[in-house]
Amino acid sequence: MPLSSVTISLVPEARGGPFVFWDDLPAACAAAQQLGFDAIEIFPPGPEAIDVAAVRQLLGEHQLQLAAMGTGAGWVKHRLHLTHADPTIRTRAKDFIRSIIDTAGPLGAPAIIGSMQGRWGEDVSREQGFAWLGEALVELGSYARQYNVPLIYEPLNRYETNYCTTVQQGVALLQQAGATNALLLADLFHMNIEEPDLPAAIRAGGGYIGHIHLVDSNRRPAGLGHLDFAPLAAALRDINYSRFLSAEALPYPDSYAAAQQTIETFNKFFKL
Template sequence: MTQSAITVSLVEEARGGPFVFWDGLPDAFQRAADLGFDAVEIFAPGPDAVDRAELRQLVASTGLAVAAVGTGAGMVKHGLNLTDPDAGRRAAARDFIKSMIDFGGDFSAPAIIGSMQGRHGGEVSPEQALDYLAESLEELAAHAATFQLPLIYEPLNRYETNLINTVSDGVAFLDRLQSDNVKLLADLFHMNIEEANVAEAIVAGAGHIGHVHLVDSNRRAAGLAHMDYSPIAAALRAINYDGYLCAEAFPLPDSQTAAEKTIETVQRFFA
């Protein structure tokens, strides 16, 4: 059964970005629980930035799960990505992601690779960048498998990467991997930019989609713009999607309103 989740950012350098909660884990877990969410997705500066005992206590006291952990701080804080022309920096990027896989693994939460995928350009050709990305995902997927978790890879819109922008391109890329332990993140904001039809793209991604970011067309909370969720909900049912619908949205007009609007949309269209 599809479950709901909501994001919290602990990365000060990313303040103003598309994460709903910003005031620490206790605040996020309590507010999420009060509103009826099932889980929290955590965007942390690194694995050691979170007190794991505190997080275990929050999970136990609220009954919420950790839906996933983001790795974007590797790019935001350290400038690391998986397609860097320098082999040492690519290795450092992989090591950072492995540390986040380890952190998430303790809470049965997969790690998401979004901005850390990087891009081609300069001395890195499109073909070389995809080769670098494939090599890294193979290694990282094997590491994630030690926790019996998938690795989540996110196609981004053209303004954020020039590698893979659509679900169909993501499926084709995963098909070239030897590993079958990489799943796609279908982010409705990126899809609204890149897909001709969001619902049809979801159906075409059947079997490959492992996580969904629920957001509206303007990257505000679901229900605060013009996205039509009826066909999207039907598409997710058609592919028997049973993962999380996680709000990754700007905290506008404020975090509480964004959270309330999200859960209202989840209950209206996806329950």
């Protein structure tokens, strides 16, 4: 059975982005426990913002798991990505991701690579960009193995990347690169833009799907857009998905209400 999670952003530069809770980690954990979530997903500005011992204690107090930790601040805050033409930037990007792996791994959680994949174009050809991205997924996935967690790679919609925009393309990248300790993040918002049939894409992704962002078509909390969650839940049952569905949605109309709306949708469709 899938598990529920809710996002918490600690990055001021990401203000306005699709994260349910903001800034106050203890308060967000208390709300997550009260609403019945199984876990939280943290979006930190960097490893220095996370005291692993303190977070472990906080999770224990509120009977929560850490579902994942995002690396997006590497791009949003530090302007780093894995396919930059400058090799120094690419190295710094991998170092940043390793630091997040070293922070999340001891807490039993994977790191997510989304916006830090970058874009090809101008000084970087499509072929070269894909080669660098694939090599990074292999290298960083191997690094994450020491914590017995995978690396999570997220296909994004066409407006945010020109690498992988569908689950099928993400599977092909992992296979061609030989990334044996990397899985895909299936984000329902991005999928709603790019996939002609979301349940079919989930079934085709099968065992490569290691994390899901639960959100509606308009980036609002699940149940406040036009996605049909019943066939999505059926597809997840068909692939025996038992990992996290994490609410990465706008805090609409406010953080608590967004989290409450999400857990109600999760309980209705996915907690079977």
